[in-house]
Amino acid sequence: MIAKVSSVRKTVELSQRFYFEAAHTLIRDIETESSRRIHGHTYEAEVTVRGQPDPTTGMVLDLAFLRAHIQAVRGLLDHQFLDEVEGLGPPTLENLCAFILEKLGSEVKCLAAVSVWRRASGDRCTVSV
Numbered sequence: 001m002i003a004k005v006s007s008v009r010k011t012v013e014l015s016q017r018f019y020f021e022a023a024h025t026l027i028r029d030i031e032t033e034s035s036r037r038i039h040g041h042t043y044e045a046e047v048t049v050r051g052q053p054d055p056t057t058g059m060v061l062d063l064a065f066l067r068a069h070i071q072a073v074r075g076l077l078d079h080q081f082l083d084e085v086e087g088l089g090p091p092t093l094e095n096l097c098a099f100i101l102e103k104l105g106s107e108v109k110c111l112a113a114v115s116v117w118r119r120a121s122g123d124r125c126t127v128s129v
Contacts, residue, residue, distance in 0.1 A: 010053075011050060011052055012050070014049050018070050020078035021041075023039060023041075025091075047108075048114070049066065051110040060110060076103070093125035096116045096125070097114045101129070112129055113126055113129065115127075
């Protein structure tokens with residue numbers, strides 16, 4: 001089967017979402033007792049790739065390939081105590097984005113952005129390449 005290819009080369013963004021459950025502590029400038037105590041969140045994340053679809057496959061990136069690499073990173077974070085995840089640093093949203101970006105970046109060449117958020121508290125961070 002031949003993929004449908006437009007005569008106009010278009011840049012496409014493709015995203016995959018996932019979640020992980022994790023606990024952490026956090027030392028903050030504005031100290032609150034609840035931040036210093038171990039507590040957990042449901043984190044949601046989205047990985048976005050950007051590029052031009054391959055003329056043969058019609059895909060920017062095979063989602064099965066992306067999902068496999070996301071699953072490996074998710075395994076490093078899901079049901080973990082984030083304070084102890086090697087290479088993460090303080091478990092902030094900013095560092096979680098950077099960590100995911102770093103872990104995926106060597107394998108996923110067309111990586112464009114990583115977002116991490118906590119729906120319950122309304123916090124979100126996005127790092128773009």
